[in-house]
Amino acid sequence: MGKKVLITGGAGFIGSHLGDLFLSRGYEVKAYDNLDPQVHGENASRPGYLNAEIELITGDVRDAESFAGALKTADILVHFAAAVGVGQSMYEITRYTSINTMGAAVVLEEAVKQRDHIEKMLVASSMSIYGEGLYICPECGESTPRLRSAEQLTEHNWEMLCPTCGNVCIPAPTPETKPLFPTSVYAVNKRDHEELFISVGNAYSIPATAMRFFNVYGERQALSNPYTGVGAIFASRLLNGKPPIVFEDGGQSRDFIHVHDIALGCMLAVENDKANGEVINLGTGRKLSILDVGEAIAQELGRPTDNFIVNNQFRAGDIRHCYADVSRAEELLGFHASISFEDGVRELCNWVGSQTAVDMVDKATDELQKRGLTR
Numbered sequence: 001m002g003k004k005v006l007i008t009g010g011a012g013f014i015g016s017h018l019g020d021l022f023l024s025r026g027y028e029v030k031a032y033d034n035l036d037p038q039v040h041g042e043n044a045s046r047p048g049y050l051n052a053e054i055e056l057i058t059g060d061v062r063d064a065e066s067f068a069g070a071l072k073t074a075d076i077l078v079h080f081a082a083a084v085g086v087g088q089s090m091y092e093i094t095r096y097t098s099i100n101t102m103g104a105a106v107v108l109e110e111a112v113k114q115r116d117h118i119e120k121m122l123v124a125s126s127m128s129i130y131g132e133g134l135y136i137c138p139e140c141g142e143s144t145p146r147l148r149s150a151e152q153l154t155e156h157n158w159e160m161l162c163p164t165c166g167n168v169c170i171p172a173p174t175p176e177t178k179p180l181f182p183t184s185v186y187a188v189n190k191r192d193h194e195e196l197f198i199s200v201g202n203a204y205s206i207p208a209t210a211m212r213f214f215n216v217y218g219e220r221q222a223l224s225n226p227y228t229g230v231g232a233i234f235a236s237r238l239l240n241g242k243p244p245i246v247f248e249d250g251g252q253s254r255d256f257i258h259v260h261d262i263a264l265g266c267m268l269a270v271e272n273d274k275a276n277g278e279v280i281n282l283g284t285g286r287k288l289s290i291l292d293v294g295e296a297i298a299q300e301l302g303r304p305t306d307n308f309i310v311n312n313q314f315r316a317g318d319i320r321h322c323y324a325d326v327s328r329a330e331e332l333l334g335f336h337a338s339i340s341f342e343d344g345v346r347e348l349c350n351w352v353g354s355q356t357a358v359d360m361v362d363k364a365t366d367e368l369q370k371r372g373l374t375r
Contacts, residue, residue, distance in 0.1 A: 002026035003119070004073055005270075008061055008107065009033055009080035011040070011050050013220045013228075014124070014213075018078065018263040019054045025267065030055045032070045033081065039222045049220050061103035068110045071118075076270060079107055079123045079197065082189070084228065086128060087315060089186035091371050100189035101196075108200045121201055121208040122270055125194040125279065127174075127255070129212070131181030133322030135169035137162035143169055144179050153314045158248050160320050171253065171287060171321035176212065176279050176328055183317035194279055207276035209269045211262075214283035214324050217344065218259030219351035231256070231345075234294045235352045238303040245365065246310045247318065247374075250291030255283040255323035258339040258347075268333040275332055283324025284337040296341070300349035315374050 005022050009015045010031025019029045031054050035044040046056050059066035061081045071077065082100050083089070089096040104123070111118050135143045145163050152161065160169045182188045194210030201208025217231040223239070225232070234244040265282040269275040295305040329335040365374070 002028055003075040004028045004030070005076040005078060006030045006032060006071055006074040007078040007080060009082065010054065010078075011035060011047055011056055012080065013218070013222065014216060014259055014262055015078070015080045016047070016050050016054075016220060017218070017259045018080075018266055020051055021263045021267050023051055023053055027076075029053070030057060030070060030074070032057045032059055032061070032067065034058065034060045036083075038225050062098065062106050064106050064110060067107060068113070071110055071114055073117065075117060075119045077107070077111055077118055077121045078266070078270070079104065079121070079193070082124070082193070084186070085225075086184045086186045086317065089184050089189070090316065093185050096185050096189055100186070101192040104193050104196050108196055111206065112200065112204050115204055115206055118206055120270055121197055121206055122266060123193050123197040123208070123210050125210045125212045126187065126190040127212055127214045127281070127283070127322055127324070128184065128187035129180050129182045129191045129194070130174055130178055130322055131183045131187070132160065132319045133174040134172045134178050134325075135160055135162075135321070136172050137165065137167055137169050139167055140164045142172075145169070146181050147183055147317070148320065156249070156312055158251060158320060171323065173285060173325035174281070174322055175325035176281055183319065198277060198279070202277060207273070209275040209277070210279040211266055211269060212279060212281045213262060214255040214257050214281070214322075216259055216262050217256055218348055220259070223352065223355055230254075230290060231293060231297060231348060234297050235301065235349070238298055238301050239352065239355075243304070243307045243309050244294045244298075246291055246294060246308050247313055247315055249312060250294070250308070250310050251289050252319070253287040253289045253321045253323065255286060256288055256293060256341055256344075257282060257284050257337055258344040261337040261339055264338075265329060265333065265335045268335050272333055278328070278332060280329050280332065281324040281326060282329060282335075283326055284341075285324055285326040286341070287321065287323035288341060296345050297349060300345055301353065313374050
């Protein structure tokens, strides 16, 4: 029999894909998941997409007794369970920090107690912990600025300005060495995740790796969750005959990586000792504007591409540009993303066309508006 892996959040979008990959490599897989209604729907049961060979244990990561039972016999612990959503985290501060930071603490305490059989730990971190990405000022050189000022954004002056000379900065690939300036509760929680796992792993000699995921998309993403990835949010609006809502001018850019590539990067990290104790970006190294992403999805779904609502508003904590420097993943793991955005979006939209999505975006946007988090 192969080694045994436990994936928290294993019934979710990314966790289920990683479970599939583990199975294909001969591992035994257990998924530990609370089947959060915001992700899986009310009164959710085992997702139809979850491989029949994966044992599903329903439970909350903050429940030490339940989690301890699930962890028994596991050789590898993958921690993906988290409350996800940058905007929502800014007004559900207690819930997010309880599930994410305290949940990770419970998981780690149990891992320490059972460390005699835990060979490796891997935790999902996020590009959100960087805040803004790395920039180059034509006059001053490399720059790691914090957030754009409210005064600048109120004037609809969207691009990042050099804090020294005021010139417009050019976005550059963001390496793992860039200073971390998390700008949301969710991002702070994710920084907690990686720092907790690396520090506890080092202290107890349990090899641990943190993977900084950039913007993940692909099939099985929760289309009715208005706090999920932007691709799923756009698809949900379009499927319901509504134009996607784009903040700022749509020129802000991110690094979109397909879920299959994310799963592969995580597998390589689990199987490679060079990843032990490391934090590693998982991205493509390619930046795409939010408006370009939306238009690509609309085109694939056969929906209009010229009626997007570009609202010229900004959300508290939003960044302008961030995309991955992928050299560490290439050097340590031999990893490079193999699925182009064009091919990935085609696959995503083929799947989306067979799904039913409840559009909750207006409700989520209203929640941000009434709390003064959009302007």
